[in-house]
Amino acid sequence: MTAVEGSTLTTVAVVMVAYLGVLIFIAWRASRRTHGGEDFHLAGRSLGAWSAGISSTASSESGWVTLGAVGMTFTHGISGLWYAPGCLLGYLVNVYIVAPRLRAISATQGSVTLTDVITRRWGDPRNVLRVTATTIILICMMGYVAAQMTAAGKAFSSSLGFEGRSGYLLGVVIGAAVIILVTSLGGFRAVAWTDLFQGLLVAAALIALPLYAVARFGGFGALIQGLGAISPNLLTAGGDRIGPALWGFVIGQLGIGLGYPGMPHVITRYMATRNDREVQRLQMIVMFWGVAVFYGAGLVGLVGRVMMPDLADGEQALMAIALELVHPVLAGLLLAAVISAIPPQSHPSSWWRHQPFHTTSSRKLWGRSATIVAAWCSAAGRSRSSV
Amino acid sequence: MTDQYTLTLGAKLLLWGFPLALVILVVAETLLDTWWREPKQ
Numbered sequence: 001m002t003a004v005e006g007s008t009l010t011t012v013a014v015v016m017v018a019y020l021g022v023l024i025f026i027a028w029r030a031s032r033r034t035h036g037g038e039d040f041h042l043a044g045r046s047l048g049a050w051s052a053g054i055s056s057t058a059s060s061e062s063g064w065v066t067l068g069a070v071g072m073t074f075t076h077g078i079s080g081l082w083y084a085p086g087c088l089l090g091y092l093v094n095v096y097i098v099a100p101r102l103r104a105i106s107a108t109q110g111s112v113t114l115t116d117v118i119t120r121r122w123g124d125p126r127n128v129l130r131v132t133a134t135t136i137i138l139i140c141m142m143g144y145v146a147a148q149m150t151a152a153g154k155a156f157s158s159s160l161g162f163e164g165r166s167g168y169l170l171g172v173v174i175g176a177a178v179i180i181l182v183t184s185l186g187g188f189r190a191v192a193w194t195d196l197f198q199g200l201l202v203a204a205a206l207i208a209l210p211l212y213a214v215a216r217f218g219g220f221g222a223l224i225q226g227l228g229a230i231s232p233n234l235l236t237a238g239g240d241r242i243g244p245a246l247w248g249f250v251i252g253q254l255g256i257g258l259g260y261p262g263m264p265h266v267i268t269r270y271m272a273t274r275n276d277r278e279v280q281r282l283q284m285i286v287m288f289w290g291v292a293v294f295y296g297a298g299l300v301g302l303v304g305r306v307m308m309p310d311l312a313d314g315e316q317a318l319m320a321i322a323l324e325l326v327h328p329v330l331a332g333l334l335l336a337a338v339i340s341a342i343p344p345q346s347h348p349s350s351w352w353r354h355q356p357f358h359t360t361s362s363r364k365l366w367g368r369s370a371t372i373v374a375a376w377c378s379a380a381g382r383s384r385s386s387v
Numbered sequence: 388m389t390d391q392y393t394l395t396l397g398a399k400l401l402l403w404g405f406p407l408a409l410v411i412l413v414v415a416e417t418l419l420d421t422w423w424r425e426p427k428q
Contacts, residue, residue: 078394078398078401078402079398079401081401081402082401084401084405084406085401085405088405088406088409096416224392224393224394225391225392227392228392228393229392232392235392235393235394235395235398236394236395236397236398237395237397237398237400237401238397280417280420283413283416283417284413284414284417287409287410287413288410288413291406291409291410295402295406298402
């Protein structure tokens with residue numbers, strides 16, 4: 001990343017702290033509307049199209065869209081964009097096939113978790129399905145949440161000026177504390193509301209920044225000429241790959257979309273949607289958000305390659321461009337958008353077994369306890385990893 | 388005279404063609420749902 005003045009870092013840090021304050025405020029507001037088990041796990045099935053749709057997409061695009069996707073086009077040029085059709089095809093399957101069916105079946109059954117839906121749909125007198133599904137989700141999500149903790153540790157330590165291994169550990173602890181506070185305080189409603197806020201921030205950043213940067217260049221024509229001057233391969237759909245290497249790359253990138261229908265923290269949002277009409281509205285919102293964010297991230301990478309061809313790590317292009325082009329307060333907001341992509345996915349809505357708890361308050365209590373245990377286990381695991 | 392670079396057809400389809408087609412498809416599907424499949428009140 002380019003050299004940054006201390007005062008700029010201070011401003012960025014202040015904006016970041018304010019941003020965390022906003023997240024906790026949203027969670028506190030959500031907690032005042034959360035009164036029981038179904039409320040804690042599924043926001044009382046009351047989510048509208050915007051909160052269900054944007055929160056589902058924001059939670060599926062962890063740090064990779066603002067870091068990894070940007071790095072793809074920075075490194076490979078236009079051919080690095082093949083992830084976008086892959087992801088958007090996954091979105092299509094989720095919102096047009098999975099969402100309406102999952103909402104209807106979970107509402108009919110009265111199920112609040114995915115394991116409930118599966119076991120009630122196919123029957124599970126010996127609890128084999130429930131235990132298997134819960135174990136698979138728990139193991140996979142613990143690893144996923146742990147990866148988010150790593151990203152949080154790195155992002156917080158770099159933005160708040162913490163140095164070395166102790167700085168990284170402090171970043172992990174701050175990230176875990178905020179995530180646990182937000183999730184356990186307001187439950188699923190807090191997660192949905194904070195994800196909506198974060199998702200809109202990410203979209204705004206990934207639309208506005210590259211367009212502003214391209215305008216500063218002198219338009220898309222100038223961007224194309226800049227990329228071509230670095231390497232003509234940056235302007236082709238295949239890059240410098242040919243034959244099996246090209247097909248393997250394209251199929252691999254398109255294959256990213258296969259994972260979306262299997263993301264429990266994403267498809268649970270559909271169960272919490274208010275009615276079929278909201279699901280219908282959600283479909284268009286999700287697809288527009290996806291196009292804007294995936295292609296915005298790709299454009300950031302292309303702009304970064306021309307603006308800063310010597311940047312050591314292409315995944316840092318978003319922040320590097322922000323610090324170069326915009327006021328530190330806006331840069332702080334953009335960094336907040338990067339960290340926004342690290343969602344509080346440790347909420348147990350996708351895996352918690354609700355049957356043994358007969359009162360709504362006990363379900364809420366156990367839900368909170370499960371959230372705290374899962375998140376701290378993940379954080380503890382990541383705190384031992386190298387920086 | 389400097390070289391003039393242009394996007395290949397495949398790159399144009401990947402960068403502009405796919406997202407444009409997808410947006411048109413989604414909007415068309417929504418309009419169909421709203422105006423055609425639902426009976427008018």
